[in-house]
Amino acid sequence: MTLDLTPDELLSTTRAVRRRLDVDRPVERAVLEQCLRLAQQAPNSRNSQPWHFVVVTDRDQVAQVAGVYQRAKAGFLERQRAEAEALPAGPERDAASATYQGRVEFSEKLARMPAFIVPCVDASTDAGDGTTPGPWGSVIQAAWSFMLAARARGLGTVWTTITPFQSELAEIIGIPHPDVLQAALIPVAYTKGTKFLPGPRPPLETFVHWDRW
Numbered sequence: 001m002t003l004d005l006t007p008d009e010l011l012s013t014t015r016a017v018r019r020r021l022d023v024d025r026p027v028e029r030a031v032l033e034q035c036l037r038l039a040q041q042a043p044n045s046r047n048s049q050p051w052h053f054v055v056v057t058d059r060d061q062v063a064q065v066a067g068v069y070q071r072a073k074a075g076f077l078e079r080q081r082a083e084a085e086a087l088p089a090g091p092e093r094d095a096a097s098a099t100y101q102g103r104v105e106f107s108e109k110l111a112r113m114p115a116f117i118v119p120c121v122d123a124s125t126d127a128g129d130g131t132t133p134g135p136w137g138s139v140i141q142a143a144w145s146f147m148l149a150a151r152a153r154g155l156g157t158v159w160t161t162i163t164p165f166q167s168e169l170a171e172i173i174g175i176p177h178p179d180v181l182q183a184a185l186i187p188v189a190y191t192k193g194t195k196f197l198p199g200p201r202p203p204l205e206t207f208v209h210w211d212r213w
């Protein structure tokens, strides 16, 4: 079953969901498969469909994957905490502390996530020097399609990356690293409530250039 969302609502409310992921509600395999079938329809280089998706639902593996994320983000979180503490008392500090706290809670919750999706590309199709955007330009669109399809079904996702820890993750879930590289690590769970709002974004003139930069 899908939510009653217009295309514009879907595109503007597919947020990074961290606090409202319902880790106690299982996600049906059939629903994940629907999202993956929609992901397959994404634009891709020469219709080569150069992607693989690892779906992690095994409880033990989920906990291990969460551990990799926690190790990968430990330094970042520590910096966020220190930056928040360095601010003078007031609304800005409160907001920074809340953001930090939210990310800590999210990180701790990952061990109980119903599923992780790991979109991957075959690195042999990438020159590795940034001159062949084909595989990456393909897998990223497929993964975003997955996230949109998930949102339409009441699921929340977050695009996360653990780049320097890819080999650790690869070992846990059997990805033949470095022949196959990971584009993202996407936790998936039903959301608590399905109403989300568009995120704050600056006006078009700050990033759109008509005819010339």
Ligand SMILES: Cc1cc2nc3c(=O)[nH]c(=O)nc-3n(C[C@H](O)[C@H](O)[C@H](O)COP(=O)(O)O)c2cc1C
Binding pocket: 014, 015, 016, 017, 018, 158, 159, 160, 161, 162, 199, 200
């Ligand atoms: C390349 C990339 C890497 C990201 N890495 C992380 C991450 O490691 N952890 C996380 O919680 N969110 C991560 N995000 C999610 C962003 O924080 C989020 O998309 C952005 O802040 C916009 O927030 P919104 O969806 O609430 O508007 C990442 C997003 C992208 C596109």
